[in-house]
Every structure is written in C-alpha cells, then in structure tokens.
Amino acid sequence: MNINIAAQINSFLAALVLLTAFGMLVQRRMYGLVHLFTWQGLFLSLNTAIVGYVAGRHHLYISSVLTLALKVILLPYILHVLIQRLKVHKEVETVINVPMTMLIGIALVIFSYHLMSPVRELSNLVTRSTLAVALATVMIGLLMMITRKHAVTQIIGFLAMENGLFFAATSATYGMPLVVELGVALDILIAAFIFGIFFFHIHTTFDSLDIEQMARLKEED
Amino acid sequence: MKVYPYIIEFLQIAIFLGIAPAFTGWVRMLKCWTQGRTSAGLFQPYRDIMKLFSKDVILADNASWIFRFTPYLIFGTAVLAGGIVPMLSIDLPITSTADVIVLVALFAIARFFTALAGMDIGTAFGGMGSSREMTIASLAEPAMLMAIFTVSLASKSTSLSQMVHVIYSGQSVLRPSLVFALLAFILIALAETGRIPVDNPATHLELTMIHEAMILEYSGRHLALIEWANMMKLFLFTALGIATFFPWGIAASGDIGFIPAALLIMMLKLGIAGAGLVLLETGLAKMRIFRLTEFLGSAFLLATLGMLSYFILE
C-alpha cells in the first residue's frame, strides 16, 4: 500500500470517528448510541491496523486487535446486556438541545485544531493531522458527559473519550508503548465491570438511571 | 469565438426541459413498485402537464400581479439554473458568468416569490405553507452554502465548471471534506426539493403539507409551469449532486464526440440516484416539523465538519 493512499484512508477514518462522535452527541436512543460506539471502535481498530502497517510498527497490530476485542465486541455486548436487563432500551432523553450541542461541538473541534497546531507543526508522521480530531473526540465525549443526564449515556461518553485518547496516542506517536496500552485496556475493562455493577445499584436504589435524581448531595446553605 | 459551447448549452437546456418530467416519472414509478402498486408509467408527468396546459386558469378575485407573475418566474429561474449546472460537458459558457452562488440565489428568488404568491390570495393554507417554507429555507440555505463552500475550497473556485473539472481530474479519491459535504448536500437536497422526511410531495393533508400548501390556489397553465419547474428542480439537485461529487463520465472541455456517451452515462447515474431517493423515501417517515431544525442542523453540522476537515485533515 502506498503511503499516500494510506494517509488518505487514515484521515478518512479519522473523519468517520469524528462523525460518530457527533452522532453520539445527539443520538437519543440507547441502542443507537451503543451502535455508534461500536462503529467508532471499529474505525479506530481499522485505523490502528493501517497505521501499524504503514509505519511498520507491529505492536500496533496488537493494539488494533485489542481495540477490536474490547471496544467492538466486549463493551458493546456488555452494554447491550445491561440495557436489556435494566429495561432502559426504550428510554430516550429529551432534555438535550440538539442544535446548540452541535454548535458547541463544532466550536470544540475548532478549539482542538487550534490547540494542536503547534504539535502538528513539529510532527513528521503520516498521522499528524488526525491528532486534532482525536482531541476533538475527547472533548466531545466530555461534552456528552456534561450534557447528558442518563447513567448509560454518561458511560458511553466516558468510553468515547477513552476512544479519543487511544486515537490520540496512535496519531501523535504511533501508539504508546505496549505495556501502557495493555494497562489502559485493563483499566477500561475494570471500569466496565464497575459501571455494570453501578447500573444495578443505581437502578435498585433510585428505580431509574436518570442522574438528575441524584441531587441529594449539595452544599447546604 | 467558439460556437460549439453554445450549442452544448442549448442542447443541455433542451434535454433538461425534456427529461425532467421523465425523471420524476421514474421516481414515482419506482416508488409504486417498492410499495407494491401499479405505476402510471414513466410518462405520466408529461400527460399531467399537457392536461394542465389545456385547462383554463381560474384566478381568485383578489389575486395581484405577483400571483400571476410567479409561475413564469419560477419556470424561468429553473431553466436558467439548468444552464448553469454542468450535466453533459464541462464547457458551458454560462458558468463563466454565473457561479454556484448565483445558483443558490436563483433558487432563493424562486422560493421568495412562491412564498409571496402563497400569501397573496390570503388563504390560511397559503400563509401557513409560506411560513413553513421560509423556516426551512432559513435553515437550509446556510447549510447549502456551507456545503458548496467546502467543495469550492477543495477546488479553489466557485465556478461549477471549474469545480467539476478539479474533482474530475483530481487524484485523491477519499477526501473526508467531500464526503461530509456530500452527506450535507443530500440532506439539504431532500429539504429543498420537498421530499420525505421534510415534506411529502404526494400529500394534500392540511397539516403536513408545505410546498403544496403554497401553490394550492394555482390552476391551469400556471400550475403546469410550477409543476414542471418543480420537476426540474428535483432533476437539477440530482444533477448538481452528480456533477459535484461524481463527475466521472462527463465530457471534458472540447470533447464533442463524447457527448452522446456522456448523455447515456448521465441517464444511468440519474437512474441510480432516483432509486436511491426512492429507497430513502420508502424507508423514512415524514418528520415532525419541529424536528426539522435538528435535521437541517445536522446538515449544517456536516457541512461545517466538511469544511473543518478540509483544514484539519487535508
């Protein structure tokens, strides 16, 4: 594969990752969110494999497979099961103001681009331009966690953020050292189990996964 | 001065006028098939137009000149717009004076007068349709311009011929900015041509119609012109999409011999685009009008993302 084409595929996948991030930002349905998350993971995994091929860094193949296993198969599966067990698949969030959220999202993309331009100048990797997209994905995940009021959506926002971080590592430096990548993956796995347990706790205690109900701990005046 | 570009120009407009109803017929025919109905055939739109031309015009007592003038204006702008979009060949003399912004402005004029005419008679439906139409327009036009600017950024020109030429001869295949722009364009085209999920061209149900509500008072040749212009608009948006995003197969500058082949290829592409439209329309339900802000908001988002990814990724 020639470098030029690989770079094009790479930036195209980056664009798709960004698109799925925006999709998640405005998607109201639970399953829709999980599907978008799965797609994002798939794009990431593909992207990592391609970067690994082009750059000749074979440890990226491991990361790619790891992403595939974790973010495309395992996590969506866990989320699916949780959503089904907790019977929240019909819940839709109505509080979000879609156009406004989108505009903020666009502003975040521009902000990330601006923030990352010095790094872009310094880098000579094929993937350097996707770093801004990675940061934007992180920021959008953050925005999602702020604007959403449902436990499941917040978690998906969290995971999307983690996707962005992984993407950042791939595009800035062709991936972190393997030990770090493995450790991060392990942490995500533990986090997945914890939020799984949490969903049940919240559900049994509050009878709903709406975070709005959790407002008892406030500063007394 | 070369003559053949002018010949091509006239040829294109003639073909455009002639084929537009057939394209609408094709879409309707496919739609009938997918829904398990018997279709009225490819040429039913022609028969409709003929029938309307032969009928008398009935005017409301309080109709002003605007009401009478609007059908001609709509038709005129549609024909003019048809001369701007490269369909068969890149060589169009008109594109050197009228670029893509003019195209958007032509659509805007037509829409403006349609809305005025809708309110002219003073019926409730006309006013309602106009107000809705303008709501959509105010959201769709910025998105449309954004999408077009993204393409012009990539081709460094707002002239359609130039844009088509650059994309036609460009090496890069996968340009994220163009993909975003294309997606945005599809959403906008659905809104502009009044298709599902924004508007339903086949309905006359009071509460849901938008475009039909504005032209409810028209009859006879006026209605024929408006209907025809509408068909042309649908055709035009499809052709615009094809020209800017999939121009392969169009005749290059000065290549007259390729025109028949280009015509065939265009027909093929139109056929596929029509099928795609039908699939979309069959698969989707009409949206609540209050959700339109989100729909067109996403179009705007996509267009902006296209522009941003041009800067970020390319």
Next chain:
Amino acid sequence: MLLILLLVPLFGAVILAFVGDRKFAPEINIMCSAATFAAGAGLAVQVYMHGPMLAGGKFFFVDAFNVYLSVLTSFVSMTTAIFSRRYMRKEREHGRVGHMRMRFYHAMFQLFIFAMLLCLLTNNVGVLWIAMELATLSTVLLVSLYRTPTAIEAAWKYFILCGVGIAQALFGTVLLYFAAERVLGEGGEALLWTNLSRISGELEPTVLSLAFVFLMVGYGTKVGLVPLHNWLPDAHSEGPTPISAVLSGLLLNIALYALVRCKVLVDGATGTHHAGNIMMGFGLLSILVAAFSLLRQKDIKRMFSYSSIEHMGIATFAFGLGGTVATFGALLHMLVHSLAKSAIFFTVGHASQMHRTQEMDKIKGLFRGNPLVGWGLMLGVMAIVGLPPFGIFTSEFLILTATMKNAPLLTPFLLLGLAVAFAALFRRVQSMVAGDVPSYQKPMKAAHVPVLLHMALVLVIGIYMPDFLNKWFHTAVELLK
C-alpha cells in the same frame, strides 16, 4: 525489597477476596499492611544507605521523594487497617455491611494500597497513569459500600469526575511521550522517568506546556483542587471512615506526587515558571474556596474533607512556589497532613459511630463520653489548623516564610485562608467535644493505637525533626529543583 513491597498487598488482595468475611480477616488485613510497612521501611533504609536505585529492569525507580511517600503510604495503611478492625466490626454489628461486602472491602483495601504503591514506585509515566486509574477504580465501589442513595450518588460522581479528569491526564501523557519520542526515540524508554528527567532540557517547550495543562487538570482533579474538587467532599463523607482516611491522607498525596513529577519535567523543558504559576493559582484558589466552604458545613466528615482540599491547596501552592524552603515545607506538609488528617478521621469515625450520625449538631460531650476520642479529635484539630507545637505549624510556617520572600503579594490571601479555616474548625470542634454526654450516645471501645501513634508522630515532627528525615527532605528538594 521493592518487589515484596508491591507483592504483599497484591497477594493480600487475592487472599482477602476469598476469606475477607472470616473472623480473622481484619487480622490478615493488618498483617499484610504491617508486612508492607516493614518492606517499605526496609526499602527506605536501602535507599538511605545507597542512594536512588533502579529495579526490575528499569521498571521501578526509587529516590528520596517517592521512598518517603511509600513509607508514609504503607504506614498509614497499616494504622488504618488496625483502625478498621474495630470500626468495621461495629459497622457489621449495626448491619450496614454483609459478608460479601466485607470480603470486597478487605480485598479492595489491599488492592488500593497496591495501586498507590505502584504509582509511587513505577519509573514509567504511563504506568503511573494506569496505577492512578486503578487506585480510583478500586475505591469507587468502596465509597458506595453502604448502598444508600447518597453513597451511590457520591461514588458515581467520584467515578465520573475522576474518570474525566484522569482522561485529560492521559492526553497530557500522550503529548509528553510525543515530545520525548523526538529526543529518545520510540519504545518504552521514552516514558521512563529516569530518562525523561535526564533530557528534560531538550524537550519541546511548547508541547510540554500544553501537556502540563492537561496533566494539571487531570491529576489536579484527583488532588481535589478547586474548581475540580466536587467529587471529594461527597466521596469522603459517604464512604466508610477508614476509606475516607486513606483517600484523604494518601490518595491525594499520590496525585500530588504525580503532578509534581510532571512539573519538574515541564520546568526543565520550558525554563520558565509557567507550570509553577499554574499550580500556585490552583493552590491558592483551593485554599480560599475550601476555607470559606468549611464555614457552612454540617456534616463532620464533609467538613474535614474540605479541610483536606485546603491542605492540598497549601501543598500545591508551595510546590508551585518552588525554591528550597517552600519545597521543603510542601514535602513536610504532605507528611504531617497525611498523619494528622487520618488520625482525625479515625476519631471522627468513632464519634459518628457513637452517635450514629455524622451531623455535627448532634455530636456532643466527647470528652466525657470517650476521652480518647474527644482528646484525639481536639488535638487533631489543633494540629490541622496549624497550632504549635505540631508539625503542621512547622510546615505552614516554612511555606509562609517562603511566600513572604518570593511572592509577598500573595501572603495576605494565604493568611486569610488559614485564619478562616482556623476559625471554622475551632467553632465546630468545641461544641462537639465539650458539654454533657447526650442520652443517645453509645459508649464504645475505640481503636486507640492508630490515633495515638499518628498524633505522637505529628507532635514529634513538630518539636524535633529527626536528622534522617531532614536529610531526606533535603535530597528530595534537590531532586525537585
């Protein structure tokens, strides 16, 4: 020695995961922690004798800075384990936790200690991040151990906010790696602290200052700096008290440790005081906001968690200020605050168990009800507000002197924060310790060893600084310059 230090808590976690609900589980817990402490002390002696060292194929690294924190961590975790024996037994009698949760509690406690020690001892900045996340994750479910709505809410907040925060830190780490890779070449070598500190002058300043902003936000969330502190009072007040003690006394320190390590690198690269200024800003803001929040608290554990924010603010401020005196003060402050604050939480835990409430209005007559708890709390508060002769007085005095010298304009703010915190804490504590024993107060046997031990240490450090500690801190100060 180093491996023992790490492996003991890890094995402890595994064993306790199976037997954590038995009668002898707390004893195992104590034994593991004691063994950890012994290993920590051994390591400290080793470092004291032979200087900094690398171990496990450059994977671990010990110098004066992290070894003192590891000893502190293992020590406080040991005393907390001793305290938790009585405390958790009582909780179990009250029926607030069951079998499974006891097992879970003990296992997670050890895992948490493992994560913190890994944070301290690893040489790899990436692994540092991973261990930090692990420390968060292992405590999240401990915070929600009681399964009350407020506990779950607090734990969720903790999980989400720290998750978000720490994600920013990972982005900062990626940028750091990016800068380091250009100098050191690809591979694991480029994330090793020993390599990074060696070449910090060659790192790209723009990238590092950018990275520091992310690292500051990330690790700053864990330190509990204002405005990223929202999770802290909730998590501390809703979890079991031993967990509040280790969160407040240890985890915050570890996060600050990570931040300071990063600051050293950034300072080396930029050659300016950019990072220090950011830390001073965050620190001062934390001191002031926390001090004023102290005034309005009604929940006793919540109040002391705000006090933790304040003290972390002081330490962050001092590290930001830089210079020998301030850094020395900050190191000392981390040590004494950790000891004093965990001692306070021990007494607070007993006090709230005696009254079955955490509301300060209902806690009364501790002097008479249980002199140890009462005096422990009283002395603890005296120490924490910075009264002489306790160690915090020394550290705060050093920091104040350094501020007056290097940033005189900020001194009034610092003093204001300290004064407000002083007033707020004393106002509350007097009404709790003095007066008659209320009818609903239940007598109980308090765990006296940890409280006495901690307070004695704080006092000793305040009156007379042992020579080895002094030398240690000086070496650490040199490292952080």
